[in-house]
Amino acid sequence: MEEHLINNVLLGLLMMTGFAIVRMKSLLAVTMLTSIYSLLSASLFVVLDAVDVALTEAAIGAGISTILLLATVARTTDEEKAPRHKPLLPLFVVVATGAALIYGTLDMPNYGDPMAPIHLHVAPTYLHVTPEEIGVPNVVTSVLASFRGYDTLGEVTVIFTAGAGVLALLGYRTRRRNSQDPEIRKMVVLRVITKLFFPLILLFALYVQFHGDYGPGGGFQAGVIFATGFILYALAYGLGNVQRIIPYRTLRIMMVAGVLIYIGVGIESMLLGGKFLEYRILADDPVTGQHLGIMLIELGVGITVAAVILIIYYGFVSRRH
Amino acid sequence: MHDMMHGVLGLYNYWIVIILMMTGFYTVIARPNLVKKIIGLFIFQTSVFILFISMAKIEGGTAPIISEGARIYSNPLPHVLILTAIVVSLATTALALALVIRIREAYGTIDEDDIHVQDEAA
Numbered sequence: 001m002e003e004h005l006i007n008n009v010l011l012g013l014l015m016m017t018g019f020a021i022v023r024m025k026s027l028l029a030v031t032m033l034t035s036i037y038s039l040l041s042a043s044l045f046v047v048l049d050a051v052d053v054a055l056t057e058a059a060i061g062a063g064i065s066t067i068l069l070l071a072t073v074a075r076t077t078d079e080e081k082a083p084r085h086k087p088l089l090p091l092f093v094v095v096a097t098g099a100a101l102i103y104g105t106l107d108m109p110n111y112g113d114p115m116a117p118i119h120l121h122v123a124p125t126y127l128h129v130t131p132e133e134i135g136v137p138n139v140v141t142s143v144l145a146s147f148r149g150y151d152t153l154g155e156v157t158v159i160f161t162a163g164a165g166v167l168a169l170l171g172y173r174t175r176r177r178n179s180q181d182p183e184i185r186k187m188v189v190l191r192v193i194t195k196l197f198f199p200l201i202l203l204f205a206l207y208v209q210f211h212g213d214y215g216p217g218g219g220f221q222a223g224v225i226f227a228t229g230f231i232l233y234a235l236a237y238g239l240g241n242v243q244r245i246i247p248y249r250t251l252r253i254m255m256v257a258g259v260l261i262y263i264g265v266g267i268e269s270m271l272l273g274g275k276f277l278e279y280r281i282l283a284d285d286p287v288t289g290q291h292l293g294i295m296l297i298e299l300g301v302g303i304t305v306a307a308v309i310l311i312i313y314y315g316f317v318s319r320r321h
Numbered sequence: 322m323h324d325m326m327h328g329v330l331g332l333y334n335y336w337i338v339i340i341l342m343m344t345g346f347y348t349v350i351a352r353p354n355l356v357k358k359i360i361g362l363f364i365f366q367t368s369v370f371i372l373f374i375s376m377a378k379i380e381g382g383t384a385p386i387i388s389e390g391a392r393i394y395s396n397p398l399p400h401v402l403i404l405t406a407i408v409v410s411l412a413t414t415a416l417a418l419a420l421v422i423r424i425r426e427a428y429g430t431i432d433e434d435d436i437h438v439q440d441e442a443a
Contacts, residue, residue: 011337014371018344018364027356034360041367049384049395050374056407061367065414072356072418076425080354081432090351098343102336110331112380114393119379123396131387139385139397140404148401155405162412169419215386220408305408312415319422 003047010044025080027073035066051216052140055208059224064309067231071316133280135287136213136294144218145294149277152297153262156304160259163308170315172248175240184236194236201229209302213291219298223305231313239317248314251307258304265296334375341368353433355421359414366410373399 017037024030038061045054109116126143134142144152184190209222234242266277273281279293280286345368348361377399385397425431428439 014341015337018341021360022344022348030360034363038367041371044371045374048374048378049382050400051384053374053400053403056404060407060411064411068415068418072421075422076431080357083351083353084434087351090347094343094347098339101339105332105335108332108335111334111375112378114379118376119396123398126397127394137387139387140400143397143401152405155408158409158412162416165416166419169423220404
């Protein structure tokens with residue numbers, strides 16, 4: 001009952017935020033609203049039992065995307081010009097599409113229905129087989145890293161490609177040490193809090209990385225949180241100082257190393273006589289093999305994600321205005 | 322209340338999702354500002370995430386982490402698909418924003434109408 005109430009309130013807030021985003025002209029305000037929109041949907045994911053998804057959405061949608069949007073607005077313009085055309089045609093298209101989609105939902109099973117077709121095929125198998133065969137309590141992790149390991153390898157490659165793409169578009173420039181806005185230097189509270197939080201964020205990232213088998217988390221989330229720690233430090237102390245800790249060259253190696261670890265685990269299981277990414281062959285005991293395989297590929301995912309996000313951030317921020 | 326959930330209200334989540342989706346779609350096609358378009362795409366994407374996750378929910382279920390005392394778990398498969406989709410959405414957003422920065426450098430504007438005018442003049 002309370003669940004339904006929270007669900008409906010969050011959906012209502014999402015609609016209000018969405019309408020405000022369309023109406024507002026200041027792109028800075030719209031960026032902040034987008035961050036709120038993402039945080040609201042992360043909260044909704046918790047209510048809907050998708051804790052892993054919520055963690056990812058909060059870290060990526062509300063965190064990193066907002067920072068990239070802010071960097072873009074700072075490098076372009078904050079003012080949105082009024083459209084030259086009347087919005088009648090788009091409005092018509094949107095209403096017609098929406099009506100067709102709502103008509104389509106009439107055939108859908110009800111929300112929360114345990115007998116919906118989606119719950120009757122592979123999902124029960126994943127839930128039953130995971131405890132014995134994979135031995136990790138978090139079924140999302142076992143599906144992501146083991147049952148659908150090929151998919152996840154593809155995903156990591158997409159991230160890698162995005163990093164390479166942003167690098168090709170924006171290039172990269174090293175910043176001098178201590179090169180930062182003098183205004184930010186005066187913000188003592190921000191700088192002290194950043195120093196206090198920086199190690200805690202990195203520790204939390206490691207927890208999310210290695211506890212992903214047992215609770216919500218895993219390589220994707222941990223990589224993002226790890227990168228967030230360095231981005232926070234860069235915001236308070238300047239990009240130049242962070243580049244001394246993690247130079248661009250290291251990031252480039254990390255970005256490739258993560259993908260290679262993932263593929264390496266697959267090749268290793270082939271060399272041991274199994275199929276590509278067949279983890280149970282990695283150790284004498286199949287469940288131990290699964291544990292080892294999942295831990296290694298999650299590590300690869302984490303390294304690549306963290307490196308790509310930092311490379312993207314370096315690219316956006318080091319570009320001249 | 323339970324009966325009402327199985328009537329019209331059983332589809333309520335999906336309808337709100339469609340309204341959100343259309344809000345994003347409208348922003349993409351009606352607004353000439355490129356950053357605003359990307360934000361519209363972001364709203365659209367997030368509403369698709371909510372659609373999938375709503376379908377995964379089972380009444381009375383809990384998060385799909387095997388534990389003592391829990392018997393019904395929500396469907397883990399859409400969670401996996403959406404988890405990776407969120408990461409891919411970051412990749413596409415970052416690439417799109419990088420393109421916007423380059424467009425601004427080349428054209429001096431991020432307004433689609435102005436870009437068309439300049440293209441036709443050239």
